[in-house]
Amino acid sequence: MKRACHALGVRWLPASLLVLCLCLASGVSKAEKSKAPKDVDEAEQWLRKDLETIGAVEVQFHLDTGDLAYRTKDNKSFGFNLATLVSTVVDRDEKSGMWRVTYVSYTADKPFWWQNRDRDRAERFNAALRLLAQQAIHNLDAALATEFEKFEPQAQAWRALPEKPKMPDDAYTHKVLAEAAYHDHDVMKAFLEYNLALQKFPTWPEGQFNLALIGGELKRYRGAVFHMKEYLALVPEAPDAQAARDKMILWQDKTTHP
Numbered sequence: 001m002k003r004a005c006h007a008l009g010v011r012w013l014p015a016s017l018l019v020l021c022l023c024l025a026s027g028v029s030k031a032e033k034s035k036a037p038k039d040v041d042e043a044e045q046w047l048r049k050d051l052e053t054i055g056a057v058e059v060q061f062h063l064d065t066g067d068l069a070y071r072t073k074d075n076k077s078f079g080f081n082l083a084t085l086v087s088t089v090v091d092r093d094e095k096s097g098m099w100r101v102t103y104v105s106y107t108a109d110k111p112f113w114w115q116n117r118d119r120d121r122a123e124r125f126n127a128a129l130r131l132l133a134q135q136a137i138h139n140l141d142a143a144l145a146t147e148f149e150k151f152e153p154q155a156q157a158w159r160a161l162p163e164k165p166k167m168p169d170d171a172y173t174h175k176v177l178a179e180a181a182y183h184d185h186d187v188m189k190a191f192l193e194y195n196l197a198l199q200k201f202p203t204w205p206e207g208q209f210n211l212a213l214i215g216g217e218l219k220r221y222r223g224a225v226f227h228m229k230e231y232l233a234l235v236p237e238a239p240d241a242q243a244a245r246d247k248m249i250l251w252q253d254k255t256t257h258p
Contacts, residue, residue, distance in 0.1 A: 047132065063136045080112070156233075175193075178207075181193055211227045
């Protein structure tokens with residue numbers, strides 16, 4: 001975390017995610033068994049049907065952000081971010097005889113799992129999950145690449161200025177709120193306030209660095225890499241530039257595609 005030119009540590013407990021422990025009845029047609037979905041629409045259809053079997057309603061997929069969200073009949077809301085998926089395994093649990101899909105998210109401390117007595121059903125679930133995760137990751141990476149392309153000319157123009165512009169008042173307000181939230185250990189509020197400040201004043205190197213660091217602590221690794229790239233675009237010769245690049249390597253390693 002930067003204030004002026006020195007870093008501070010950030011602490012964060014990762015946002016809670018639903019551990020999907022689903023034991024579903026069969027009921028899948030033979031035509032649907034033992035194959036991968038032909039496209040994203042079919043993958044969404046398969047997973048929606050599986051979730052509805054255990055009482056999920058209003059199942060929604062937002063592949064621009066990677067979010068899968070639904071609520072249960074007793075009005076509880078749950079969700080999982082598909083873009084955080086890093087690996088899946090299908091194997092048989094010897095004790096129960098159930099076929100289990102175990103999948104790992106880089107935002108969670110423990111793996112998630114889903115199981116069914118039918119091996120084909122488990123493999124079908126796994127294939128749909130992986131396809132949707134790959135699509136979500138592709139969408140997010142493409143969106144971030146486009147945003148960085150837009151930012152590069154701004155950074156280049158800012159670097160060429162002999163005198164850097166003063167931070168606008170509305171951005172300064174969010175800066176103060178972000179720093180106060182960090183001081184009070186409210187890291188999520190700090191994250192949101194830094195985002196708002198940078199929307200108003202994107203050519204603020206310390207803000208970009210801080211938001212990258214907090215993003216890493218929140219395990220929002222793709223966003224953390226994005227903001228660290230913006231920091232380096234603004235101050236490529238900063239004393240901590242190599243340390244910033246090293247951070248990006250570590251964050252990128254945690255987002256291995258499924």
